[in-house]
Amino acid sequence: MKSILEGKKVFRGLQFLLVGLILSPISLAYLVIGRFFLSKLFFASSNCTGCGLCAKSCTVKAIRMVGSNKSRPYWTFACESCMRCMGYCPNKAVEVSHSFAIILYFIATLPVSFYLLDGLRNFIPIEHDVFLIKVLLDYCYTLVSIFVAYLILYWLIKIPLLNKLCTYITFAHFYRRYHEPDTALTDIVVESKND
Numbered sequence: 248m249k250s251i252l253e254g255k256k257v258f259r260g261l262q263f264l265l266v267g268l269i270l271s272p273i274s275l276a277y278l279v280i281g282r283f284f285l286s287k288l289f290f291a292s293s294n295c296t297g298c299g300l301c302a303k304s305c306t307v308k309a310i311r312m313v314g315s316n317k318s319r320p321y322w323t324f325a326c327e328s329c330m331r332c333m334g335y336c337p338n339k340a341v342e343v344s345h346s347f348a349i350i351l352y353f354i355a356t357l358p359v360s361f362y363l364l365d366g367l368r369n370f371i372p373i374e375h376d377v378f379l380i381k382v383l384l385d386y387c388y389t390l391v392s393i394f395v396a397y398l399i400l401y402w403l404i405k406i407p408l409l410n411k412l413c414t415y416i417t418f419a420h421f422y423r424r425y426h427e428p429d430t431a432l433t434d435i436v437v438e439s440k441n442d
């Protein structure tokens with residue numbers, strides 16, 4: 248920055264452009280599917296009081312508080328996995344279910360297009376080269392299956408024993424819940440109200 252301000256030309260940044268280009272397939276995969284998968288791994292442990300602060304402070308409004316009696320956070324596809332809710336929850340109640348991630352992987356990657364198109368071929372003539380249709384079918388199935396599986400998890404996780412089990416076996420115990428020492432979730436909510 249100092250060199251640029253002095254009017255000198257700096258080309259060191261080009262190496263990061265190269266790294267960015269090499270990593271672009273990973274970025275694309277995250278954009279198209281990874282973010283949807285990761286957003287549905289969050290759940291609230293039994294420490295959750297239903298205060299709703301996580302939902303109020305999420306900058307992309309990705310959390311909905313669901314339930315009439317004691318509402319609980321529900322993570323939508325809008326989540327960008329920034330981990331802010333996890334780092335700031337006053338009760339450390341936001342968890343990530345890695346066991347669910349494994350189950351979800353097997354559910355979401357079923358090759359439905361193969362079975363569907365194979366079945367349909369008995370009734371209508373389908374060209375052999377249907378790669379694009381297969382990709383679209385599988386993509387739609389993956390998104391819908393992630394959505395439905397998470398919906399089921401959301402209701403099942405209300406069962407105290409299952410909630411305890413998922414909380415006990417998550418690797419999130421090893422996560423550092425980073426946040427500014429002097430900032431609480433309430434401060435962020437107040438800030439966003441004033442914006």
Ligand code: SF4
Nearest residue numbers: 295296298299301336
């Ligand atoms: S901030 Fe924590 S305790 Fe409050 S609703 Fe969200 S997860 Fe539950």
Ligand code: SF4
Nearest residue numbers: 305326327329330332
């Ligand atoms: S991880 Fe970030 S984007 Fe996702 S719900 Fe939490 S605060 Fe919002």
